[in-house]
Amino acid sequence: MLDHLNPADPGFARDPYPYYARLRAQGPAARVPLTNGTHAWLVTGYDQARAVLSDPRFSNVPPQGAGRPGPDSPARRARGCLARHMLNSDAPDHPRLRRLTTATFTPRRVDALRPRIEHLADGLVTELAGELDRHGTVDLVDAFAFPLPVLVIGEVLGVPEADRADLREWTYRVGSPADALEPGAVDEAWTRLHAYFTHLIGHKRESPGDDLFSTLVHDASEGGLDDGELLAMAFLLLFAGYETTMNLLASATLMLLTHEEELDAARRGGPGRWAAVVEETLRHGSPLEGTTWRRTTERVDLGGGAVIPAEDSVLVVLAAANRDPGHFPAPDDFRPARYLPEGRRAAPHLAFGHGPHFCLGSRLGRLEAAVALPRLFDALPGLALAADPAELPYRPGLLVRGPRRVPVRRR
Template sequence: MLDPLDPAFARDPYPYYASLRSRGPAARVRLANGTHAWLITGYEQTRAVLADPRFSNVPAQHAGRRKADSPAQRARACLAQHMLNSDAPEHTRLRRLTAAAFSPRRVDAMGRRIEELSTQLLAGLAKRLKEDGTTDLVDELAFPLPVLVIGEVLGVPESDRNDLRDWTYRVGSPTDAFEQGVVDDAWIRLRDYFTALIADKRRFPGDDLFSVLIHDATDGGLDDDELLAMAFLLLFAGYETTMSLLASASLLMLTHPQELAAAISHPERWPAVVEETLRHASPLEGATWRRATEDVNLEGGLTIPAGSSVLTVLAAANRDPDHFPDPDVFRPDRHMPGSPGLRARPHMAFGHGPHFCVGSRLARLEALIALPRLFAAFPGLRLAADPADLPYRPGLLVRSPRLVPVTTE
C-alpha cells in the first residue's frame, strides 16, 4: 500500500519507487484511500505516457472518494477546470493564451527584477541571522522570491501573498493531512479571492498577465470560470515548484560542501547544480493524474486497462538507473559537458509532451540568480538541524523540505 501521508515516505520515497521499478516500469498499487492506481516509474515509459493522447488529463467523474455537494466542493470543481486537467484541442487553446507571457524574451527580461528582489530578501535574511542567530531559508528566500515574482507577473497585491501561500499549500496537500474542514475552507477562500481579483482587473486593468488574460479576445478569450481556473493554476504552479527547487537546492548544497565549494570557485557550474537538483530532488514528484481511455500496451508487454488511473512518477523516472548512472547520488558533473563516464540525459522534472511546464525557464532563472547570491553573501552558512530530521511535504504532487533551518559560523 502507498501512503503519501507517511512522514518517512515523504522524506525519502525513493526506496519505495525503486522497489516498484524492480517489478517492472509500471505497477498497480493500492492507495491509502482504498482505491487502486498504476504508477509509472520507468524513464522511457514515463515519456511515452506523457506524450500519448490515449492517457487523458480530464479527470473522470467521481474519481477517488465520492464527495457530497457543498460550497467547498463546488469551489474545488471550478478551480480544477484548468488547462492541466484538459486535453487537446481545449488544452491547446488555453496554453496558447498563456505561452506568450512566458516566452524566452519576456522571461529573460525579468532577470534584473529577480536580482533586485533577491538582494532585498538576502538583506532580510542577514538581519534575521544577526538578531536570532538562526532562520529558515524556506520562509526567508525559497517561498518569498517565487511568490513575489509570480505575484508581479499576475498582478497579485503583495499584501495578499502570504494568505495565498497558505491556501495553496492546503489544497496541494492530501485532505487527510489537516483537520476536517481546513482544506474545504481553503478552496472557498481561493475561489472568492480570485473572483474579487477578476472583478478588480476588469475595472482597473494593469500591465500584468492576468489583466491581459481578462481583456484578451484572442481565440474567444476566457470566460469567468476559465479565468478562475487559470488564475489558480498560474499562481500554484508559478511558485510551488520554484519554492521546492530553491529549498531542495539549498539543502543539497549545505549537505554537499565539496559541490558547494566547486560551484563557488567555478560559477559556470551553477547551471549544472540546478539541473542536478531538478533531477535528483524533483520538485514535482508526480505529474497530474491521467486516465487510460482504452487498453494501452506499454513496452515490455504490459497492458494498462481502459479506465485505469495512472500517475507518472517524475521523481522515480529521474532516478531510473538505466538512464542515469548512480541515480541516487547527487552529481552535478553529469550535466557538465565532457564529463567522463556520465551520460547527460534530459530529466523530466518539468514533465514531457504537450503539458510540459510553461514556466520552466522562469523557475530556472530564479534559481540561477538566487542560489549564487545566497552562498556568496553567507560563506559560513550551515544547517542548524540534522537533515534526517527535516519534515517534508506530504503527498504525491510537490516534494520539498518544509523548512531548511540555517545559522552562520
C-alpha cells in the same frame, strides 16, 4: 507482492526511491495497492514515462465523480474551480488553453522579470540575515524558498504589492498540512483566494496593467478565456508557480549545505556551475514527484508484461524516472557536473514533464533558482545546517516533493 503505498508515511515521504526502484524492477509499469483499498498503475522507468506522457490514450480529464464527496461550501466550490485548468484537459481544450498561455510566457517576457526577481531575492536575504542575528537559527523554507516564488508569481499575476502579504498568507495556509493550522483556517484561505481572484479578474478587465495575467484577461484570440477559465488559470499559475519553485529552492539549499564541495564548486564556477546545480536538483530532487493522474481511454500494452485495462488510473512518477539507472549513472548521487556544457551531458530530466503538458513555467522556475541561489550563498557564506538532514520532514503525497523545513545557522 508489493506493499501498500502510503504516501502519507513520513519514512516514504523522506525517501521513496527504494520503493520506486522495486517497482521499476517489476517492469514498465506496476499495479500498486493503495491504502484506500484501490489500485493504480505507477510508471517509473524513464523511457516508459516519456512514452506515456506523449500518448493520447492516457487522458488527463478526471472521471465523473472523482474526489471525495463532501458538503457544498464556498471552500469546496473554490477548489472546484481548479477542475477547469489545462492540466485536467485533453484536446481540443488543452491545445487552445495552452496556446493562449504560451503567448504570455514567451522567453522575452519571462526574462524581463529578472531585475524584479533580483530585487525580491535581495530583500529576502536581508530579512533572513536579520532573523539569524536575532534568533540564531532560521528556516530557509519559511524565510526564503516559500516567499520568493509567491512574490514572483504576484508580479506575473499583477497583484498589487499591498496585497501580497495576504496572498502569501492564504497560499501558505492552502499549502500546509491540514493538522498544522487551526480548524477552518484552510477553508477560509480557499474562500479568500476565490474572492480575491474573482475581484482581480474584474479589475484587470477594467484597468489592465503590463503584467502577464492582464495579457491573458484581454487576449481575444480563439475566443480568449472565459471568467471560469481565467479563475482556474489564476489558481494554476499561483500554485504551480510557487509550489514547484519552493521545492526546487528548498532541495537545492539542502543539497548544497550537505555537499560542501559542490557549494564551493558553484561559488568558483559562476553562472554555468549554478545552472548545473539547478538542473541536477531538478533531476535528483524532483520538485514534482508525479504528474497529475491519468486514466486509460482503452486497453494499453506497454510491453514487458504491463497491460493496462481501459479506465484504469495511471501515475507517471517523475521522481522515479529521473533516477532510472539506465539513463543516469549513479542516479542517487548528487552530481551537478553531469549537466555542465563540457563533456557528455546527462539525459534530459523529466522534472517539468514531457509532451503536450510540458510545464510552461519551466523557464521562470529555472530563472528564479539561478538568481536566488548565488545571492543567498554569497550574502551568507557561513550558513550551516542546524539539524540532522536525515531527520528533516518532507512534504507527504505523490504530487510534490521537498523538505518542509531547512533550518540553518551561522558557523
